[in-house]
Amino acid sequence: MRLGRAIAGTAAVAVTLGVVGLGGVILAGPALIGATATEMLRGTGFTGAAVTVTGLRIADGWQGLRLEITGDSGQLEAAAKALDLPMSGRLILSGALVVGTDGGAVTVTPDGCLQAKAEGLTVSGQRFDLLQGATLCAIQKGELLRWAPDAMTVAAELQASRLDMPTSGLRAEQVVLRLGQDGTGRRADATVARLTNTAKPAPVVPLAVTMQAVQAGEGPWAIDGTAKGANGLLAVSLNGTYDQTAGTGRLEAVAKPIHLAEKGPGLAAVSPLGATFLEKASGTLSGKATLSLTPKGLSTAGQAVVKGLAGGAGPVTIAGVSGTVALSSLSPPVIPDGQRLSIGLLDVGIPLTDGTLLFGYGRDGRLDVDRAEWRWAGGTLHAEPFELSPDKPKGTVTLHADGIDAAKLLELIAVDGLEASGKLAGTLPVVLAGDTVTLNGGVLESAGPGTLRYDPAQPPSGLKGEEGSPTAMLMGALTDFHYESLRITIDGQAGGELNAGFSLRGANPSFYDGYPVALNLKLSGALDRILRQNLDVYRIPDTVRERMTGSDQKDH
Numbered sequence: 423m424r425l426g427r428a429i430a431g432t433a434a435v436a437v438t439l440g441v442v443g444l445g446g447v448i449l450a451g452p453a454l455i456g457a458t459a460t461e462m463l464r465g466t467g468f469t470g471a472a473v474t475v476t477g478l479r480i481a482d483g484w485q486g487l488r489l490e491i492t493g494d495s496g497q498l499e500a501a502a503k504a505l506d507l508p509m510s511g512r513l514i515l516s517g518a519l520v521v522g523t524d525g526g527a528v529t530v531t532p533d534g535c536l537q538a539k540a541e542g543l544t545v546s547g548q549r550f551d552l553l554q555g556a557t558l559c560a561i562q563k564g565e566l567l568r569w570a571p572d573a574m575t576v577a578a579e580l581q582a583s584r585l586d587m588p589t590s591g592l593r594a595e596q597v598v599l600r601l602g603q604d605g606t607g608r609r610a611d612a613t614v615a616r617l618t619n620t621a622k623p624a625p626v627v628p629l630a631v632t633m634q635a636v637q638a639g640e641g642p643w644a645i646d647g648t649a650k651g652a653n654g655l656l657a658v659s660l661n662g663t664y665d666q667t668a669g670t671g672r673l674e675a676v677a678k679p680i681h682l683a684e685k686g687p688g689l690a691a692v693s694p695l696g697a698t699f700l701e702k703a704s705g706t707l708s709g710k711a712t713l714s715l716t717p718k719g720l721s722t723a724g725q726a727v728v729k730g731l732a733g734g735a736g737p738v739t740i741a742g743v744s745g746t747v748a749l750s751s752l753s754p755p756v757i758p759d760g761q762r763l764s765i766g767l768l769d770v771g772i773p774l775t776d777g778t779l780l781f782g783y784g785r786d787g788r789l790d791v792d793r794a795e796w797r798w799a800g801g802t803l804h805a806e807p808f809e810l811s812p813d814k815p816k817g818t819v820t821l822h823a824d825g826i827d828a829a830k831l832l833e834l835i836a837v838d839g840l841e842a843s844g845k846l847a848g849t850l851p852v853v854l855a856g857d858t859v860t861l862n863g864g865v866l867e868s869a870g871p872g873t874l875r876y877d878p879a880q881p882p883s884g885l886k887g888e889e890g891s892p893t894a895m896l897m898g899a900l901t902d903f904h905y906e907s908l909r910i911t912i913d914g915q916a917g918g919e920l921n922a923g924f925s926l927r928g929a930n931p932s933f934y935d936g937y938p939v940a941l942n943l944k945l946s947g948a949l950d951r952i953l954r955q956n957l958d959v960y961r962i963p964d965t966v967r968e969r970m971t972g973s974d975q976k977d978h
Contacts, residue, residue: 452478455489463493467504470496477518481533486522488533491515498543507669508717511543515558519566527570535559538580546669547719548589556582561600576603590720591753593618594631608637617649623694625755627651633660642666645673655680656692664715671715679708688733695755699812705731705743711752722752728763735812736857742766757783759792770852770859772834772912774798787811794819799834800827803850815854823848823866828874828908831866839879844872844908861920864912872908874926876900876943896941899933903941 452475459473477490495501495513502509517536522529535557543550560566561577568575580599587593596615602608614631618624633647647660662673680692684704690697697703709726731743745763750756759782768774774796782790789812794805803821810817828842848866852859881897905928914920924943929936 452476456491459491459493467501468495468498469500471501472496481520481522486520486529486531488518488520490518507545507666508547509543509545512541513543514539514541517558524568527568529565530567530569531565532558532560535581546715546717548587551586551588552582552584553586554583556580561602573605574603575605576601578602588620591620593620606639608643610635610643612647619753621695621753623698625695625752626693627656627691629656629658631660635664637666640667643671645671649675652691662713669715669717673713674710675712676710677708679706681706684732700731700733700735700740703731703733705729705733707731724749724752736815737770737859739769740765740767751785754785754787755783756785757781759790765796768796772798772850772861774803787813798823798826799831800829801825801845801847810854814856816856817854818862819852819854821850821852823850826866828868828872831910837876837878839875839877839881841875842873842908844905845869846908846910848910850912858915860915861912866910866912868905868908871904871906871928874900874903874905874908874924876903895933899930899939900941900943901930902932903930904928 455478456473456475459475460471463471463473472494474492474494475489476492477488479488480486481488493515498509498511498513515536515538518533519536520531520533522531536559538552538556538558540550540552540556543552557580558566559579559581561579564577566576566578578601580597580601582597583595585594585597594614594617596613598613600609600611602610612631612633612635614629616628617631618628619626629649629651631647631649633645635643635645637643643664643666645660645662645664649658649660650656657678658675659678660673660675662671664671682688682691682704685702686704688697688703689700692707706729707726709724711722711724714721714723726747726749727745728747729744732741734740743763743765745761747757747761747763750758759780761781763779763781765777765779766775768777775798777794777796779791780793782792784790788809790807790809791805792807796803801824803823806820806822808817808819810819824847826846826848828844828846831846832840832842846866846868848864850864850866851862853862876897877900903926905926907927909925911923911925912920913922921944924941926941926943927938929938933939
C-alpha cells in the first residue's frame with residue numbers, strides 16, 4: 423500500500439512540474455524542470471532520486487503541458503524511513519504525462535501508460551521480481567491524479583504480466599492493482615489470475631485471487647477477498663488488516679470444507695504435495711492459513727482439520743483419521759510437536775484400530791512421533807518414540823503389546839479349527855524400507871495359563887496320518903491342549919507372506935492322563951490366510967513317544 427503512496431507522491435511531483443512549466447519556467451527548458459522535480463522528490467524521503475525531463479511541449483488541443491519523463495527512485499533503503507517500510511532496491515518509471523488545470527485544480531493524465539521497472543526490489547524481507555516489467559495507467563484512460571489545495575484524487579492501475587516472490591516461493595500471473603484516493607479515503611483492488619506455489623510438488627494447486635483493501639484517514643487498512651482453485655473444489659475466504667504506521671499486518675485465509683469422494687482424484691486435486699504422502703484419499707478437509715507481517719519480515723502459520731480421512735501410503739492403509747493439526751510454518755511446512763490425530767484403522771501388515779497419534783513434522787522433512795497407541799486383538803499396542811521421512815520411510819518402529827486376547831489374535835490368522843484363550847504381551851518390530859513394511863522378530867508370550875485347540879473339519883493333507891501315528895496322536899492332543907506357557911513368533915511382509923510359530927508347554931487332560939509335553943507349531947502363508955501347516959514334536963519324553971507309536975523303539 424505504501425507503494426501506492428509513493429506512486430501518488432511521484433504524480434504530485436508531476437503536478438509541480440506542470441505548475442512550474444505553466445507559470446513560465448517552460449522557457450528555461452527541461453533541465454530546470456527536472457532539477458526542480460528531483461529536489462521535491464528528495465524532500466519526500468527519496469534522497470537518491472532523480473527526475474529527468476527528456477521532452478517538453480504543449481499538449482495536443484492545448485490541454486496542458488506534455489512532459490516526457492524518467493523518474494528513478496534511487497536506492498530505496500534511503501526512503502524506507504520516510505515510507506515506514508523496510509525496503510531496498512530501485513524503481514524506475516518512464517513515459518509521458520499531460521499536466522493541466524481545471525477549475526482551480528491541477529490534473530495529471532498519462533499519455534498512454536507509464537512503464538515501470540524494478541531492480542532488486544525487497545519489501546519487509548520479501549523479494550519481488552518484475553521480470554517483464556509493469557505498466558502504470560489511469561483507470562479507463564481518465565485522470566491519474568487531480569489535486570486541489572483542499573483535496574486530492576488518485577485513480578491508478580498497475581498491471582504486471584508476472585510477479586515472482588522467490589522468498590515465499592510464489593509466482594503471480596496477470597496481476598492488476600487499482601489504487602484510488604478520494605479525499606482522505608483510499609481503496610486498493612487487486613486481482614491475480616493465477617497464483618502458483620513454485621515448490622515441486624506444490625502444497626496447493628494454483629489459485630485465482632481477488633482482494634480489496636479500504637483505508638479511512640490514516641487508520642489501518644481493512645482487507646477482504648477470495649481465492650478459488652481446483653475447478654471450484656477449493657474455495658478460500660480472505661480477511662485481514664494492515665497498519666501502515668506500524669508496518670504490521672495480518673491476513674487470514676479460511677478454506678471451506680473439501681469433500682474428497684471415494685474413487686475420485688484424491689488429494690492431487692487440491693494438494694500435489696499431500697498426494698505424495700497419501701494415495702487414493704477420501705474424506706473431508708478444511709483449515710486456515712495466517713500470514714503475519716512485521717518490520718522483521720513475513721511469517722506464516724496454519725491449521726488443518728481432517729475428518730474421516732482414508733487412503734494409502736505405500737503398503738500402509740489408513741481409514742477414519744480425524745483431528746486438528748496446527749502448523750507453525752506453511753513454507754516450508756512445519757508441524758510443532760504434540761499434534762493429535764485419532765486413527766480408526768492403520769494396517770501395516772497387522773490391522774491396528776482405534777489409534778491415537780501425537781506427532782510433529784520438522785523443517786528437515788522428518789515425522790517425529792512422540793506417542794502412538796492402538797487397539798489390536800483385544801489389547802493395546804504402543805510404539806516407542808520414533809522419527810522417519812514420510813516420502814522415503816526407513817527404519818524400525820518397535821510396537822509393545824499388552825493384554826492381547828489369544829482368541830482374537832488367531833481370528834486374524836484365520837486357520838480353520840484353530841482356537842485359543844488367554845492373554846499375551848510382547849514386542850512387534852515393524853521394519854520400514856521404502857515401499858515395504860515387514861514384521862521382523864515379533865514375539866508374544868502368555869501372561870498365564872490358557873488353552874489351544876486345533877480341530878479342523880478338514881485337516882490339511884500334511885497333517886493327516888494313520889491311526890496310531892505320531893501325527894494323528896498329536897492332532898488328538900491338540901484338540902484340547904491346556905498350556906502353562908505360550909510363545910508366539912510372527913514374521914512377514916505386509917500384503918505378502920506371514921510366518922507364525924507357536925511354542926507351548928502343557929498337557930491335554932484326555933491325552934495320556936494329562937502327561938506334560940512341549941510342542942512347537944509352525945504356520946506360514948499369505949497374510950490373510952494360512953496356506954501351509956506343519957507340526958513338529960519337541961521334548962516329548964521317550965516313554966510317551968513309545969506309547970504313542972505302540973512300539974518299543976524311539977521315534978526320531
